[in-house]
Amino acid sequence: MINWKKNLYILTVSIFIVMAAMTMIVPFLPLYLQELGVTDPAKVSTWAGLIFGINFFSAFLVSPFWGRLADKRGRRLMVLRSGFGMAIVMILMGFATGPWSLFFFRLLNGTISGFNPASIALISTNTPKEYVGQALGILQAGAVAGSICGPLFGGLMAEIVGFRMIFNITGIFIALAAFTVLIFVKEDFTPPQNEEKTSTKQDFKTIAAIKPIPSIYVIIFLIQFGLVGVNPLVSLYVEELSAGMNSAFFAGLAVSSMGFANMLASPKLGKWSDRKGAQYVLYGSLIGAAIFSIPQAFVTELWQLIGMRFFTGLCLGGLLPAANTLIRKLAPEGMESRTYGFSNSFLFLGNMLGPMIGGFIAGFAGIRSLFIISALLLFIGVITMRKQVLPVLDNR
Incomplete structure (x- = not known):
């Protein structure tokens, strides 16, 4: 092998x-x-x-x-x-x-x-x-x-x-x-020789100067903030739709349907990234995730929510793998892990702020509003891809 x-x-x-x-x-x-x-x-x-x-x-x-x-x-x-x-x-x-x-x-x-x-x-x-x-x-x-x-x-x-x-x-x-x-x-790794010592700030400036890496960082944050921010409150939404009957089971089903779809789609969309270009898979997946987020705010039956979560999960399978593929291709030689390190910081920031701010918004605007906000954030990612990422990569 x-x-x-x-x-x-x-x-x-x-x-x-x-x-x-x-x-x-x-x-x-x-x-x-x-x-x-x-x-x-x-x-x-x-x-x-x-x-x-x-x-x-x-x-x-x-x-x-x-x-x-x-x-x-x-x-x-x-x-x-x-x-x-x-x-x-x-x-x-x-x-x-x-x-x-x-x-x-x-x-x-x-x-x-x-x-x-x-x-x-x-x-x-x-x-x-x-x-x-x-x-x-x-x-x-x-x-x-x-x-x-x-x-x-x-x-x-x-x-x-x-x-x-x-x-x-x-x-x-x-x-x-x-x-x-x-x-x-096993790893094929050769330690750098006589590498100049730099600070974290200098590393970030060097990496951020390579377009469109900063835009991809922003998109990763928006993905995590918009999609992860909804997850902790899905159980409450399910309880509302199911009138409290078997809400724990159905909440698990709603979360699992999205994860199962993600698992199914990730390898296939990863292949498409290699063949068609990771930027196009990321762009299309963002559009799909944004579109499928909107109906979740207006569902009246539990099966509708589970179905929309499944389709959102299919799109989710093309988001982070495609973004990480782009980072690998754009990262400066010898600074690949540092480039991923800053990317992970944006990802963790989205993981942290999404549920916190999502809970605050749901408290005064209702849980359904979160799906609209999620779609808006993902559409901001679509615009960022269209304006900042695709033109740069198409010209390389």
């Missing part, structure tokens, strides 16, 4: 394991807080929001630093650093004594996390450029499959072994994924 394919398949399985393990805690985090002594419902909601958000905030801050280290020491090392680091922190979360200690562990987890971004950087730099889109599509399919299965496994296991044991199991699975990478994944 060609070495890059071997790396791709092993990392896809490893990412599936890591994402499944990381998302196992999603269904029961508020319940775990109650076990830690937080009994007031308002305080549980506040702590749950803070503990979820702090992970993305710390990841947003440190991502450029890990990107720079990856360019100097290798991307495989960053995958291993993240895998073993998260394994230790997840086990420690099972020994939390209160909300503050859990908050600290989530802060630490965001600081040392980055298994997925590091894997993307490793695959994109060690895969022939004509296959990068396909490889990143397959990698995303593995990540999405893990994020679909994780909450299901976590919910079932919490009933059997309890909340604290879930963190220990999660840590063990992440460690197994890291050991798999350690043993089987």
Whole structure:
């Protein structure tokens, strides 16, 4: 087997394991807080929001630093650093004594996390450029499959072994994924010789001077902000549409339908990126995601919401893989991981602000308004592609 394919398949399985393990805690985090002594419902909601958000905030801050280290020491090392680091922190979360200690562990987890971004950087730099889109599509399919299965496994296991044991199991699975990478994944990496020392600010200026990288960063932020901001409130919307009947099951179905479609579409759209151009796949996927977001604000039946979420998920499968493919092709030689590092900061910023601001907007304008706002943000991405990205890439 060609070495890059071997790396791709092993990392896809490893990412599936890591994402499944990381998302196992999603269904029961508020319940775990109650076990830690937080009994007031308002305080549980506040702590749950803070503990979820702090992970993305710390990841947003440190991502450029890990990107720079990856360019100097290798991307495989960053995958291993993240895998073993998260394994230790997840086990420690099972020994939390209160909300503050859990908050600290989530802060630490965001600081040392980055298994997925590091894997993307490793695959994109060690895969022939004509296959990068396909490889990143397959990698995303593995990540999405893990994020679909994780909450299901976590919910079932919490009933059997309890909340604290879930963190220990999660840590063990992440460690197994890291050991798999350690043993089987190889990297073609030559450390830079006599490289000039630069600051993070200088690195960003160098990368941002290459058009249209800044515009792609903005589009990545809009994708995460617009689509992720809706996700935490889908369960409330489902409850409204189902009149409270089996709302938990249908909420899971609505979220899973989008993830399942994403998983199906990512590899195919990745191939199209290699054949037709990643910029056109990104452009078309943005248009599709924006169009399918609008009807979700006006549905009257649950099956309509699930159907529209499925079609949105098909478009989502072409967004981030295509954007990452473009970043790989545009990144300065020797600064690939730093370019991805800044990209990941924009992604984490969208992950953090989307749910926070989305919840605030839903509080005074209603949940349905979020889908309109999501569509508007995605259409801004379409305009950005049309004005700032396509003309530059078409002239290269």
